[in-house]
Amino acid sequence: MTLDDNWFTEICEEGGTAFSLQIKAKLHEERTAYQRIAIYETAQFGNLMVIDGFVMLSQRDNFFYHEMLAHPALFTHPRPRRVLIIGGGDCGTLREVLKHQDVEHVVQVEIDERVTRLAEEYFPELCESNGDPRAQLHFGDGIQWVAEAADGSVDIIIVDSTDPIGPAEGLFTEPFYRQCRRILTPEGILVQQSESPLLHMDIIAAMRNAMTAAGFHSVQTLHFPQCVYPSGWWSATMAGKALDLTSFREDAIMKKDFATRYYNPAIHRASLACPTFFEAALEQVQE
Ligand code: SAM
Numbered sequence: 523m524t525l526d527d528n529w530f531t532e533i534c535e536e537g538g539t540a541f542s543l544q545i546k547a548k549l550h551e552e553r554t555a556y557q558r559i560a561i562y563e564t565a566q567f568g569n570l571m572v573i574d575g576f577v578m579l580s581q582r583d584n585f586f587y588h589e590m591l592a593h594p595a596l597f598t599h600p601r602p603r604r605v606l607i608i609g610g611g612d613c614g615t616l617r618e619v620l621k622h623q624d625v626e627h628v629v630q631v632e633i634d635e636r637v638t639r640l641a642e643e644y645f646p647e648l649c650e651s652n653g654d655p656r657a658q659l660h661f662g663d664g665i666q667w668v669a670e671a672a673d674g675s676v677d678i679i680i681v682d683s684t685d686p687i688g689p690a691e692g693l694f695t696e697p698f699y700r701q702c703r704r705i706l707t708p709e710g711i712l713v714q715q716s717e718s719p720l721l722h723m724d725i726i727a728a729m730r731n732a733m734t735a736a737g738f739h740s741v742q743t744l745h746f747p748q749c750v751y752p753s754g755w756w757s758a759t760m761a762g763k764a765l766d767l768t769s770f771r772e773d774a775i776m777k778k779d780f781a782t783r784y785y786n787p788a789i790h791r792a793s794l795a796c797p798t799f800f801e802a803a804l805e806q807v808q809e
Pocket residue numbers: 556577578579587608609610611612631632633634637662663664665682683684685688689690691693715
């Protein structure tokens with residue numbers, strides 16, 4: 523990460539790329555027990571949260587990511603009632619999940635309480651549903667929470683984590699996916715942010731292989747734009763305990779009683795399409 527002439531720059535070493543945002547002011551910076559968090563006011567993208575030098579979200583474009591982490595899984599599951607979010611401390615994914623009136627309970631397990639407290643201050647619109655009686659904010663390690671949860675107790679698990687380093691490393695492993703599978707109901711779905719299809723095929727392929735090795739019946743990667751992340755193109759990977767993840771409740775999306783800015787049935791269908799190079803890369807990794 524560099525800050526030069528009022529530009530914040532995130533360097534992506536593995537991609538040989540960098541992304542910059544023009545900054546008006548640094549609003550906050552602190553080192554917590556887990557990571558260094560910084561908040562900036564940008565010229566065009568609203569407030570920006572950065573953890574350990576990596577962009578987490580901007581006010582302008584976080585809707586792509588938060589909607590795509592929540593709605594495809596929730597509209598694929600026939601009756602999602604109980605949802606677990608791991609990470610997600612900015613509360614944007616939580617807000618999207620709570621838009622589903624059929625959801626009865628959402629627990630968000632974020633390791634670093636400071637992320638949520640700073641989101642409440644600098645990203646209040648993402649935290650507007652935190653007081654919903656269906657929401658439970660728990661601060662602790664998601665890996666431990668899943669290990670201690672009861673069999674078949676959750677319909678959807680959303681892993682909205684940082685990159686696979688530091689406290690998030692264990693969230694990208696087969697033993698963790700085995701535990702997730704154990705605590706999911708028979709029609710349960712796990713969905714996890716899975717980095718850039720262009721730059722991080724190794725991470726995506728390893729995640730898919732680990733999910734399959736953990737016993738999931740089907741695995742499906744979704745693609746969507748996310749301009750503040752390396753390459754501007756991002757993914758989430760769904761794993762189904764028994765469900766076919768290519769069909770979804772299109773009628774329910776058409777009749778939904780809440781607004782989305784990116785997600786709709788055509789976007790859901792399009793996000794499932796597998797680019798040719800992606801398919802070829804997956805085959806190569808499996809060889
Ligand atoms: N959208 C973001 C991205 O991909 O860059 C992620 C946003 S969210 C702020 C990520 C959160 O995951 C962080 O707040 C971090 O503290 C949390 N986290 C990392 N490892 C965790 C773990 N083992 N258990 C719970 N939360 C964890």
